[in-house]
Amino acid sequence: MIPILLRELKCNRRSVILWALSLGLLILLVLGIYPSFVENGGAAADFERYLEAFPQGFKRVFGMDRLAIFDPVGFFAVEMYVIVTLFGGIFAAMLGAGLLAKEEDEKTVEFLLAKPVTRGVVVTSKVLSMVAGVLLFNLLLAAATLAGFEGFVKEEYNRSALLWLLAAPVLVHLVFGAGGFLISLFFVRRRSAVSGSIAVVLMLYFFDVVAVLSERLRFLEYFSPFRYIRAADIVSAGSLRAEYALGLLAAFAVMVGATYLLYGRRDILV
Amino acid sequence: MYAIETFNLTKYYGKARGIVDVNLQVKEGEIFGFIGPNGAGKTTTIRTLLNFIFPTRGTAKVLGMDVVKDSVRIKEHVGYLPGEVDYYDDMTVSELLSYSARFYRGDTKRRTADLLEAFDLDPTTRIHALSHGNKKKLGIIQALLHQPRLLILDEPTSGLDPLVQKRFFEVLREENRRGTTIFFSSHILSEVERFCHRVAIIKEGRILKVDTIEDLKNKQFRSVRITFKETAPPTLEIPGVVHARRDDDTLHLLFGGDVNDLIRALSRYQLVSLWLEEPDLEEVFMHYYEKGVEAS
Numbered sequence: 001m002i003p004i005l006l007r008e009l010k011c012n013r014r015s016v017i018l019w020a021l022s023l024g025l026l027i028l029l030v031l032g033i034y035p036s037f038v039e040n041g042g043a044a045a046d047f048e049r050y051l052e053a054f055p056q057g058f059k060r061v062f063g064m065d066r067l068a069i070f071d072p073v074g075f076f077a078v079e080m081y082v083i084v085t086l087f088g089g090i091f092a093a094m095l096g097a098g099l100l101a102k103e104e105d106e107k108t109v110e111f112l113l114a115k116p117v118t119r120g121v122v123v124t125s126k127v128l129s130m131v132a133g134v135l136l137f138n139l140l141l142a143a144a145t146l147a148g149f150e151g152f153v154k155e156e157y158n159r160s161a162l163l164w165l166l167a168a169p170v171l172v173h174l175v176f177g178a179g180g181f182l183i184s185l186f187f188v189r190r191r192s193a194v195s196g197s198i199a200v201v202l203m204l205y206f207f208d209v210v211a212v213l214s215e216r217l218r219f220l221e222y223f224s225p226f227r228y229i230r231a232a233d234i235v236s237a238g239s240l241r242a243e244y245a246l247g248l249l250a251a252f253a254v255m256v257g258a259t260y261l262l263y264g265r266r267d268i269l270v
Numbered sequence: 271m272y273a274i275e276t277f278n279l280t281k282y283y284g285k286a287r288g289i290v291d292v293n294l295q296v297k298e299g300e301i302f303g304f305i306g307p308n309g310a311g312k313t314t315t316i317r318t319l320l321n322f323i324f325p326t327r328g329t330a331k332v333l334g335m336d337v338v339k340d341s342v343r344i345k346e347h348v349g350y351l352p353g354e355v356d357y358y359d360d361m362t363v364s365e366l367l368s369y370s371a372r373f374y375r376g377d378t379k380r381r382t383a384d385l386l387e388a389f390d391l392d393p394t395t396r397i398h399a400l401s402h403g404n405k406k407k408l409g410i411i412q413a414l415l416h417q418p419r420l421l422i423l424d425e426p427t428s429g430l431d432p433l434v435q436k437r438f439f440e441v442l443r444e445e446n447r448r449g450t451t452i453f454f455s456s457h458i459l460s461e462v463e464r465f466c467h468r469v470a471i472i473k474e475g476r477i478l479k480v481d482t483i484e485d486l487k488n489k490q491f492r493s494v495r496i497t498f499k500e501t502a503p504p505t506l507e508i509p510g511v512v513h514a515r516r517d518d519d520t521l522h523l524l525f526g527g528d529v530n531d532l533i534r535a536l537s538r539y540q541l542v543s544l545w546l547e548e549p550d551l552e553e554v555f556m557h558y559y560e561k562g563v564e565a566s
Contacts, residue, residue, distance in 0.1 A: 108358055113321075114350040115374075267324060
């Protein structure tokens with residue numbers, strides 16, 4: 001297991017750092033706006049009125065109906081949370097989808113499977129490398145966020161709610177990473193496996209948005225991982241609900257398990 | 271115990287035929303050629319032995335172990351060179367070899383160095399910069415570095431220049447002398463002829479014949495070339511003529527009958543010359559294929 005794991009950690013390193021770096025910089029940039037946003041006290045009232053004019057649905061999608069945008073955590077939740085969860089989800093799905101598919105796409109799978117390793121070990125090593133990638137990605141983003149709060153936010157804020165906002169996306173990213181693995185088994189080429197996984201992430205995000213907007217389509221939200229980690233829920237409750245966290249972990253486990261079963265029985269054709 | 275033994279091994283890809291009822295017995299220590307045209311089922315057989323694909327029916331054993339259940343243990347003792355070699359482009363030659371070595375027990379450093387020298391391959395080259403031939407060399411080295419008991423080579427010489435081919439066969443002969451069984455597929459007859467002890471001919475997924483090279487060439491067939499004084503007859507009406515081709519005054523026959531019948535039949539003609547030769551494998555091989563066509 002160790003050789004494959006080390007190999008994949010090394011391969012993933014660059015993309016993890018690039019993704020985290022670009023999103024991390026964006027977080028710092030947005031948090032950098034916060035001081036001037038609140039300082040302009042007189043304008044705040046205007047801004048509230050300005051927000052009033054926004055369609056109700058739009059505000060609900062971004063949690064703006066329940067989050068206080070003039071609170072630092074609320075500001076972060078409205079401005080950045082969707083971006084972190086959604087782009088992180090896309091990143092994790094791409095990572096997961098590529099790890100098995102690339103061996104077949106690049107015809108290296110015949111090299112790998114001719115070695116004395118079970119397919120289970122191959123899957124385990126690759127899933128672990130994906131988990132490590134997701135954790136590192138989120139750690140870097142958390143570091144950027146905390147540094148941004150340290151540097152730009154002068155008032156008191158709900159630190160524990162912020163930490164929950166940084167931790168909750170990890171679960172969704174893991175679910176999408178595992179989903180990427182599973183989806184990639186149905187594609188021959190890496191490129192289509194990756195595109196397919198991105199499409200699924202976007203579709204599930206869309207489910208969450210539609211569910212907020214339409215009473216009739218409300219049921220769609222249960223299929224969307226995003227629904228379980230909505231920022232407004234976390235901030236108002238002060239934490240992520242345990243049953244949601246467990247549910248997401250269960251979804252992760254089920255998809256990894258399915259990947260084991262399917263990959264173990266698959267005909268490898270290159 | 272056989273190095274490879276298959277029992278009615280069958281593989282269908284959905285409805286498409288891969289191999290049908292393949293029964294093979296490769297003895298330990300031999301060099302076994304597996305020959306047939308593209309699409310005949312050579313690679314399918316090999317991939318089943320390595321459990322890249324699962325048999326639809328039948329079973330197979332490698333080194334006495336079941337190819338599905340004991341695949342990992344089998345691979346500790348098997349070296350494999352795929353038909354199409356591709357390795358991780360971002361690695362160098364030596365990185366790939368040490369990656370490969372980490373999957374096996376025991377020290378492979380010495381052996382790797384020897385093989386790199388034998389094939390004159392620079393370990394610092396990046397894989398994406400390797401030519402096709404050099405990739406193949408790398409493939410052979412990674413298949414050999416753990417001193418396998420069985421080598422499985424899928425079309426090993428395609429794309430190798432003659433000098434490298436020569437070196438390649440030298441290294442393989444040396445391996446074989448140390449007791450390594452070699453199973454290799456090819457559609458190039460001459461190399462099978464030169465190199466193998468026994469050969470299996472596969473066509474449209476089925477084994478047509480398993481024989482030693484000598485028997486295949488000698489037992490039944492002669493290649494006959496007759497130059498006539500006048501225009502040659504289109505063929506000779508005697509039993510045993512498998513194949514005839516006329517070329518002006520010359521008649522080429524693949525002949526599997528009694529030589530005396532041939533001589534008697536020729537006594538009616540004025541001849542310029544007559545050659546009786548051992549056919550090369552290609553001729554024999556073509557015969558099996560044509561016979562197959564007639565039968566179907």
